[in-house]
Amino acid sequence: MPRVARHTLRDALSVALTVGAYGVAFGAAGVAAGFSVVQTCLFSLVTFTGASQFAAVGVVAAGGAGLSAVVAASLLSTRNALYSLQMAPELDVRGWRRVLAAHLTIDESTNVALAQAHLGRPAVRHGFWLTGAGVFIFWNLFTLLGALGAKSLGNPAAWGLDAAVPAAFLGLLWPRLKDRRVRVIAGSAAIFALVMTPVLPSGTPIIATVVVAIVAGWRT
């Protein structure tokens, strides 16, 4: 196996540490939503795709049905299928390596991997595995810390944990809002969700905004 380029290692580690630290927010959100510390940690270990985890506990916290929570989380993770499609020819994995590669296929591992393309295929593979494994370790470690911290604090509202969750969603959304067209679509989705809140059962206005994505994405 070729040596890991310093550039690749630096990219992977810095992404793993920064993103992993968001795990504190998820750990706190899970416990504030009514999940146990063990369940919250299992989300990070087994689901392991940040935005979907936040969505699942967020819908439950909002009083939505279990099905709404699962559908919202799954819809948010459909982009991972496109990532795995991009990574499949680069990694060319079989057997247990493929099972593991799929689990580590997330925004960060794919993006760091593809950013190494100019250094050649070995660097792409190093980028994927190092970032995937690094995010996995730190994301889970920080989830545990956040969950234990939230548990020891008690009433989530008294510590602002109920506002930390929408703030985290806004933070995840923010980098996508550089484009004016995307800002209009995001604003439309927010208004749509707000108008639908008193009309639809709780949790479902979130899923219903997929209509906005379909309308906006139908034409170029």
Added chain:
Amino acid sequence: MNPALTWSVLGATSALCYAIKLVGYFIPARWLANDRLQRINSLIPVVLLSALVVAQALAVKTHVVLDHRLAGLATAFAALIARAPFPVVVVSAALTSALVYRLH
């Protein structure tokens, strides 16, 4: 919180999210090569995250409620405009919201 609900949400979310990740390693690339599908898919995180912000900050079940959480969200917004890093955004939102909650 009802354990049957929390465990089933955890189990089903984990199974579906893993299955979705696995898809691309097994199907031919051309199946998802449709431009329209890719455009809509790239917009899904945008609309869902926007709706989640609204649901978490402005809704209680099926009611629109303006409370301490909105103060927290406004702080997060200001922090993002000031290019604050993610942990600062979340913590400043939580502190503002907690302050408003306790003053009421």
